[in-house]
Amino acid sequence: MTRFAVVFSWVMAIALALFLLAPLAVIAAASFSPTPVFDLPLTGASLRWYGRIARLDGFWPSLWLSLQIALLSTMLSLVCGTLAAIAITRGKLPGAGVFATALVSPLMMPGLVLGIALLQYFRAIGFTATWSALLLAHLVVTLPYVARTMIAGLARFDFTLVEAARTLGCTYPGGVLRVMVPVLAPSFLIAGLFSFLASFDNYPVSIFLADVRTKTLPIRMLQYIEEAPDPTLAALSTLILLGTVVLLFISDRAVGLHRMAGTAD
Amino acid sequence: MTDVALPAPAPTASVDRERLTAFGFALPSFLILAGLFALPLVLLLGVSVIGPDGLTFVNYRRLFGTAFYLGVIWNSLRLGVLTTLITLAISYPASFALARARGAVRSVLLATLFLPLAASVIVKAFAWTILLRSDGVVNATLIALGIIEDPIRMIFTETALVVGAVNIFLPFMILPIYAVVAQLDPRYAEAAATLGASPVTAFCRVIVPLTLPGVIAGVALVFSLSVSAYVVPTLLIGEKYPTLATTIAKAYLLAREPGFGAAAGVVLLTIAIIVVALSARLGREPA
Numbered sequence: 001m002t003r004f005a006v007v008f009s010w011v012m013a014i015a016l017a018l019f020l021l022a023p024l025a026v027i028a029a030a031s032f033s034p035t036p037v038f039d040l041p042l043t044g045a046s047l048r049w050y051g052r053i054a055r056l057d058g059f060w061p062s063l064w065l066s067l068q069i070a071l072l073s074t075m076l077s078l079v080c081g082t083l084a085a086i087a088i089t090r091g092k093l094p095g096a097g098v099f100a101t102a103l104v105s106p107l108m109m110p111g112l113v114l115g116i117a118l119l120q121y122f123r124a125i126g127f128t129a130t131w132s133a134l135l136l137a138h139l140v141v142t143l144p145y146v147a148r149t150m151i152a153g154l155a156r157f158d159f160t161l162v163e164a165a166r167t168l169g170c171t172y173p174g175g176v177l178r179v180m181v182p183v184l185a186p187s188f189l190i191a192g193l194f195s196f197l198a199s200f201d202n203y204p205v206s207i208f209l210a211d212v213r214t215k216t217l218p219i220r221m222l223q224y225i226e227e228a229p230d231p232t233l234a235a236l237s238t239l240i241l242l243g244t245v246v247l248l249f250i251s252d253r254a255v256g257l258h259r260m261a262g263t264a265d
Numbered sequence: 266m267t268d269v270a271l272p273a274p275a276p277t278a279s280v281d282r283e284r285l286t287a288f289g290f291a292l293p294s295f296l297i298l299a300g301l302f303a304l305p306l307v308l309l310l311g312v313s314v315i316g317p318d319g320l321t322f323v324n325y326r327r328l329f330g331t332a333f334y335l336g337v338i339w340n341s342l343r344l345g346v347l348t349t350l351i352t353l354a355i356s357y358p359a360s361f362a363l364a365r366a367r368g369a370v371r372s373v374l375l376a377t378l379f380l381p382l383a384a385s386v387i388v389k390a391f392a393w394t395i396l397l398r399s400d401g402v403v404n405a406t407l408i409a410l411g412i413i414e415d416p417i418r419m420i421f422t423e424t425a426l427v428v429g430a431v432n433i434f435l436p437f438m439i440l441p442i443y444a445v446v447a448q449l450d451p452r453y454a455e456a457a458a459t460l461g462a463s464p465v466t467a468f469c470r471v472i473v474p475l476t477l478p479g480v481i482a483g484v485a486l487v488f489s490l491s492v493s494a495y496v497v498p499t500l501l502i503g504e505k506y507p508t509l510a511t512t513i514a515k516a517y518l519l520a521r522e523p524g525f526g527a528a529a530g531v532v533l534l535t536i537a538i539i540v541v542a543l544s545a546r547l548g549r550e551p552a
Contacts, residue, residue, distance in 0.1 A: 002464045005361070013362035016355055017377040020435060023392030024384060026402065030395055084294035092280075093287040101545075103294060106302055108485065108541045110493030112510050113530040116517055117305035120312050120527065140301045143294060201385045204495050204510075208517060221387050225500065229391070237388040244383040248376060257375040258447075 024241060031234035049235040056232060058220055065131075066217035070199035073138035074146075077195050078188065080139075081146030082154075089154040103147040106140055111204035114140060119208040130214040137205050142195035149194065153187030186255040193251055197244075306534065313527035324528035334512070338532065341508040345492030348430040349438075352487050353480065355431075356439035360479075363439070364447040382436040390500040393429040394420055397501075426502040430491050437490060438483040445479030478548055485544035489537045509533045 034046040053059065084103060088096045106114065118137050127133060157180065165175035181188070203218040210219055224233050251257070313324055328334045363374050381389065396402050397419040404416040419425050453475065457467035491497075495510040507515075509529050516526030 005358075005464070005468075006365075009358045009360075009362040009365075012355060013359040013366075013374060016359045016435065016439070017374055019355075019432060020377050020381045023389045023396065023432060024381060026396050027388060027392045030392075080293040080297060083290040087287040087290035090283075090287060092283045093291055094284075099291060099295070102298055105541065106298075108489045109537050110489070110510065110530075110533050112493060112495050112513050113309070113534045113537075114302070114305070116513060116523075116526055116530050117309040118301065119517065120523065121301075121305035121308050124308060136301055139297050143297055147294065197383050201387075203387060204493075207514070218385060218387055221385070222496065222499075225387070225391050225394075229394075233391065234395075237385070237391070240388070241380075241384055244380065248379055248383060252372060252376070257372055257379060 027234050027237045028241065030231050031238040033231045033234070036230050049231040050239075052232040053236045053239070056220075056224065056236070058215065059236075061213075062215050062217045062220040065134075065214060066200055069131075069134050069138050069216065070196050072135055073142045073199050074192055074195040076139055077142040077146040078192055081143050081191065082150050082188075085147060085150035085154045088151055089157070090159065100147070100151055103151075104144045107144040107148070111141070111202065115205040115208035118205070122209070130209065130211050133209045134206060134214070134216065137209055138199045138202065141202055141205055142199050145194040145198055146191040149187055149191035150184075153184050153191075157183060186259060189251060189255055190259075193247060309527050309534075310531055312523055313531050316524060324525045327525060328528055328532060337507045337509060337512050340506055341492050341510065341533070342536075344426065344430060344494065344498070344506075344508060345488045347427050348434055348491035349484055349488045351427065351431045352435050352438040353484060356435065356442050356483065357476075357480070360439055360442040360446045363443050364449070378436045378439060381432075382440075386433055386496045387500075389433050390429055390497050393425065393432065394500055397425045397428070421502050421505060423502065423506065426498055426506060429501045430494060430497050433494075433497060434487045434491050437486045441482035441486065442476065442479040445476050449475060481544050481548050485540050489540050492536055492540075493533050 031049055032045040032047070033049070034044040081103075084099070087093045088100045088103075093099065114137070118133070118140075122128070122133050161179050161183070162172070162175040165179045166172060170178060201218060202216070203222065206216045207219055210216060215223075221233065221236070248257070314320055314322060316323060328338070363371070366374055398404070399416040399418060399420070401420075403419065404413075407413045408416065449472070453471050454467050457471045458464070462470065493510050494508075495514060498506055498508050498511055499514075509532060513526045513529045513533070516522045516529065520526075
């Protein structure tokens with residue numbers, strides 16, 4: 001690369017990094033605002049908005065609901081998606097390529113359309129259990145993330161390792177558990193992380209399936225913003241952000257972010 | 266003859282068993298995909314064309330036959346195209362720096378991509394409403410720099426919408442491009458230079474074709490995400506800029522017009538399918 005091109009690409013990369021971090025920095029700064037309006041730059045610092053998070057209307061049930069749905073849908077997707085990825089990558093499945101494309105396709109489909117389609121569908125078959133409807137819908141949201149990462153991970157996995165373990169006296173499930181699962185641990189971590197975040201942050205699908213008493217956290221947060229935006233929301237967002245930083249830090253230690261960028265394409 | 270023919274039955278049986286296992290492994294995902302994705306979408310198509318008196322195209326006529334809803338479709342496409350072009354213009358050069366970075370610098374840069382990606386869309390859109398307010402940070406900075414004298418109205422304008430959308434969808438553009446650029450062998454460019462190509466020629470005829478798969482993946486992803494974005498237009502521009510996504514939400518959540526909402530949904534879905542099909546086709550062609 002010419003010197004000009006190198007300098008230009010670095011300028012763009014740094015501008016991009018600053019631009020991406022700007023909204024996050026603003027949210028964090030606004031959460032310490034001493035006044036109810038978002039006066040930036042801050043004239044002082046206060047932690048009182050953090051104390052108010054717990055008193056937000058309907059906050060705890062929504063957080064609990066979002067955590068339950070995100071964890072359960074991620075675990076179910078990890079199991080189903082990994083099994084499907086094994087079937088696809090071992091090449092014994094007729095139409096494996098088409099099936100793989102189909103499995104990943106919900107990623108590119110508008111979430112809102114999936115939301116209304118499921119709403120119509122559940123109504124048509126008389127399925128009215130909100131909690132279960134949310135879980136089933138989030139399975140469709142999370143499965144493509146798991147399938148994509150696990151297909152990529154398993155495509156590089158040497159299945160003869162499992163055979164070797166069996167030759168050495170392992171049972172088949174034992175071989176899978178003691179050889180395949182540890183080798184694929186990074187893929188599982190990435191798939192799980194993306195899947196959990198996709199579910200935890202989902203708004204367009206959940207909004208059509210939630211009801212007055214069963215609202216996920218993103219629905220609740222948009223409602224707070226539209227009704228009465230005050231720094232409490234910024235405080236809550238900052239805490240969620242902090243949680244994410246911890247998750248990313250652990251992932252970087254365990255897997256390396258550059259690997260996540262590669263396999264998560 | 267016999268010792269050649271004898272082993273034959275055994276592999277056949279084991280192939281059958283392996284195939285059966287493969288079917289069993291694929292079944293749960295297949296059921297989720299068929300029962301909770303394909304079937305609901307088919308039903309949605311049905312709802313959009315079935316009225317109280319049987320088959321009807323009244324919903325589609327309303328969408329494509331009135332100036333207002335043609336404007337809505339145009340708004341969605343415009344948001345998608347603008348967001349895609351701007352994110353591409355930023356991501357493509359930046360991905361080369363990212364690919365050259367090593368060690369701590371790389372970790373920090375990648376973290377700045379993953380952190381916003383992992384942060385809620387609602388949180389980021391909310392942050393932009395704070396940033397772009399008339400007494401917000403952006404205006405204060407512009408005034409302090411002497412670029413403007415009085416605060417300009419930014420929130421609830423198309424500029425705010427596009428800035429927010431670009432910010433939120435940028436990681437989806439740069440990650441696929443980075444994945445390809447990072448694997449680019451620098452010797453290709455050197456070979457082109459050795460063979461007498463100018464840097465510009467080498468870039469256009471070697472680097473661009475080699476990185477095209479990443480660009481296509483990023484463009485397809487960002488376009489299909491931004492064309493159907495809901496939270497971003499709702500918070501950053503509102504009623505002034507109705508899109509297909511906000512029309513769908515309104516039809517279902519406020520107006521109770523499922524047939525019309527379903528039709529708008531089918532149009533949005535069709536756009537997404539065209540983008541996916543096009544990108545798959547382009548991606549397969551030899552660069």
